[in-house]
Amino acid sequence: MIAADTLPATPVTANALKISCAACSMHQLCLPMGLEDADIDRLDQIIGKRRRLERDEPLYKMGEPFRNLYAVRFGHFKTYQINAAGEAQITGFQMAGELLGMDAISADRHHCDAVALEDSEVCEIPFAHLQDLFGQVPALLRHFHRIMSQEITREQNVMLLLGNMRAEQRFAVFLINLSARYAARGYSSTRFQLRMSREDIGNYLGLTIESISRLLSRFKKLGLVQVDKREVVLLEPARLKAMAAGTEQCSPMA
Amino acid sequence: MIAADTLPATPVTANALKISCAACSMHQLCLPMGLEDADIDRLDQIIGKRRRLERDEPLYKMGEPFRNLYAVRFGHFKTYQINAAGEAQITGFQMAGELLGMDAISADRHHCDAVALEDSEVCEIPFAHLQDLFGQVPALLRHFHRIMSQEITREQNVMLLLGNMRAEQRFAVFLINLSARYAARGYSSTRFQLRMSREDIGNYLGLTIESISRLLSRFKKLGLVQVDKREVVLLEPARLKAMAAGTEQCSPMA
DNA sequence: CGCTGTTTTGAAGAGATTCAAGATACGTGG
DNA sequence: CCACGTATCTTGAATCTCTTCAAAACAGCG
Known part of the structure; x- marks a missing residue:
């Protein structure tokens, strides 16, 4: 510049x-x-x-x-x-x-x-x-x-996504979408850095930052993902895809 | 065909x-x-x-x-x-x-x-x-x-609209948007027919048909609109615009 | 090390949904 | 033209999901 x-x-x-x-x-x-x-x-x-x-x-x-x-x-x-x-x-x-x-x-x-x-x-x-x-x-x-x-x-x-999906599905769609885009660029589809803050994710998905945090914790507890700060590992991409598609859902806090 | x-x-x-x-x-x-x-x-x-x-x-x-x-x-x-x-x-x-x-x-x-x-x-x-x-x-x-x-x-x-607005604001945006588009076509900006069902409106706005019906009743009661089946008259376009812009809001059922 | 900003977690609350019933319009056929 | 069955719409009460508010934990950085 x-x-x-x-x-x-x-x-x-x-x-x-x-x-x-x-x-x-x-x-x-x-x-x-x-x-x-x-x-x-x-x-x-x-x-x-x-x-x-x-x-x-x-x-x-x-x-x-x-x-x-x-x-x-x-x-x-x-x-x-x-x-x-x-x-x-x-x-x-x-x-x-x-x-x-x-x-x-x-x-x-x-x-x-x-x-x-x-x-x-x-x-x-x-x-x-x-x-x-x-x-x-x-x-x-x-x-x-x-x-x-x-x-x-x-x-x-x-x-x-915004008009039709519940929080958990929105978040699954979000993760799977990132996964696919990284895969298309030759990066890992199951392990990547979130470049945006929780607040940005929440804003984009029409949710609050607290909801994102809770979803992340829940997905972690269910063994769907592994999260360390902004580093994400998709442990069960197939189940996440099913959640994104609306085929499967995880209980509202087991 | x-x-x-x-x-x-x-x-x-x-x-x-x-x-x-x-x-x-x-x-x-x-x-x-x-x-x-x-x-x-x-x-x-x-x-x-x-x-x-x-x-x-x-x-x-x-x-x-x-x-x-x-x-x-x-x-x-x-x-x-x-x-x-x-x-x-x-x-x-x-x-x-x-x-x-x-x-x-x-x-x-x-x-x-x-x-x-x-x-x-x-x-x-x-x-x-x-x-x-x-x-x-x-x-x-x-x-x-x-x-x-x-x-x-x-x-x-x-x-x-879907990510950021409450039901009432969404609906105001919807009405004002229709109003502007009819005006651009030479039709009345304050009196028009809804061509779509309540269900369609609700679906589009990320709300249920019941919510749309309630919003319509509320707006009617507040004197913002006049509604007869699908015929709508905007009685207070200025206030509706303010609601659409988020400047004003009507109480959640007075 | 202490400040600041971000994230996590909990408890209470609000807004919209769901479920259910009734009202109103609409089309069809008698 | 009216009766009937169906669609659509309205309204109420209960429920649920997500938000809001609050506080604590954690990470990053000068």
């Missing part, structure tokens, strides 16, 4: 600091997914600078003018809305390879806040240039539509 | 039954918004047949292959997901000028069910042809992105 700003801003100029999409470990999940090498190069041409953020640093704030989408290179983010009363509702947690900022397209202003949960890095994708590229690289456009659509279905799944 | 199927299927062939987008009363809200006449014509060329649905008839079902987006010409729809236990969660109510089916792009299959709430009509928009047009009409592409983004923000607002 400081030094990088002094570099030539022309987005068509590749600079030494920039790592190409082709070389990025996330290119199979991120925007370049499925593109041919030549097209990945064209995408590389328009990608702006990378940006590092430390924990709790905002990537963008609600109401700011929309210029860029952001692809998470590493680290984690949360996005949240703030209502009139000043309370927040977390609408998602994003990890490497995921795209941030699509909700800003409709009004040309960001519709939520995005904050880094840990030291993280994003690629800035100037949307105006991306739009130019859409006309030249149809495969990119198609994939972009898939990504936006995927965000819509993701949010529909959260609506199902 | 019966007779229309026997018509030439070539989407470039205009037929007498088809009403042009330019002549459609919804073109200021729908996909053609902001397009020049020439571009509206090109859009018209690819719009498939119109399709009538009667009450409770499904427009599409979860899992069906994705071919078309649908623009509501008149009538109302609901979309819902079904979980493993067979319970539904309504994710939205759609009215004239709104677009259905965008959640299907990501997986090439519909991700939810869409059902007509009353006798309705939609325009079929073959997505493959729409994609072809994107390369030729940049303004159309930009507007399409805005519409998808708007759907994302709409769903984020519902997440806020």
Whole structure:
């Protein structure tokens, strides 16, 4: 943000600091997914600078003018809305390879806040240039539509969770979802760090921090998980999946 | 669906039954918004047949292959997901000028069910042809992105509602939201028909049908609304807006 | 080491659900 | 046009899940 700003801003100029999409470990999940090498190069041409953020640093704030989408290179983010009363509702947690900022397209202003949960890095994708590229690289456009659509279905799944599920099922869904996303990135599906606080989890799931703490204790006692601070081990992923699907449930405190 | 199927299927062939987008009363809200006449014509060329649905008839079902987006010409729809236990969660109510089916792009299959709430009509928009047009009409592409983004923000607002609000506030938000959408269509913002059952409302808001009924009775008693079956009159829109914003609240049964 | 922020746990309380019954509308067929 | 059966909606009482309030345990950090 400081030094990088002094570099030539022309987005068509590749600079030494920039790592190409082709070389990025996330290119199979991120925007370049499925593109041919030549097209990945064209995408590389328009990608702006990378940006590092430390924990709790905002990537963008609600109401700011929309210029860029952001692809998470590493680290984690949360996005949240703030209502009139000043309370927040977390609408998602994003990890490497995921795209941030699509909700800003409709009004040309960001519709939520995005904050880094840990030291993280994003690629800035100037949307105006991306739009130019859409006309030249149809495969990119198609994939972009898939990504936006995927965000819509993701949010529909959260609506199902918030509207329809009990606390225990919500939490199981949450764990299984993280598990699957880490697996897709080549990490362990049964052992990972929670990057967000209990409070963030509770907020996201429409529950209080105390409820999350109790659920965690209960799952621990039932031998479903092992928890040490933010390190989680899923001991019985199958049962957790069943709970997430609503097939099974654990008694309200045995 | 019966007779229309026997018509030439070539989407470039205009037929007498088809009403042009330019002549459609919804073109200021729908996909053609902001397009020049020439571009509206090109859009018209690819719009498939119109399709009538009667009450409770499904427009599409979860899992069906994705071919078309649908623009509501008149009538109302609901979309819902079904979980493993067979319970539904309504994710939205759609009215004239709104677009259905965008959640299907990501997986090439519909991700939810869409059902007509009353006798309705939609325009079929073959997505493959729409994609072809994107390369030729940049303004159309930009507007399409805005519409998808708007759907994302709409769903984020519902997440806020489900995750953060008490029953009374949820219901106020629901009424004010309908009010605004009818106003945008030139209808009364204070007097309208609920096209959906109490059960649908409750399901959408993450509440039971009994809770909706009680809320309606309470709002009636407080003089906020007047209700006769599905006809609603907002007597104090300002106070309802305040409740929706969380600025004001009515006591839990005076 | 002591401060601060986060997490855990317990007990009391509130809001919404569930269960149950009755009221009201609606469609069908006589 | 009315009678009947069914759907939908309303209302009440009991119950339950989750929240709120409170305090203690724990971890992180200067």
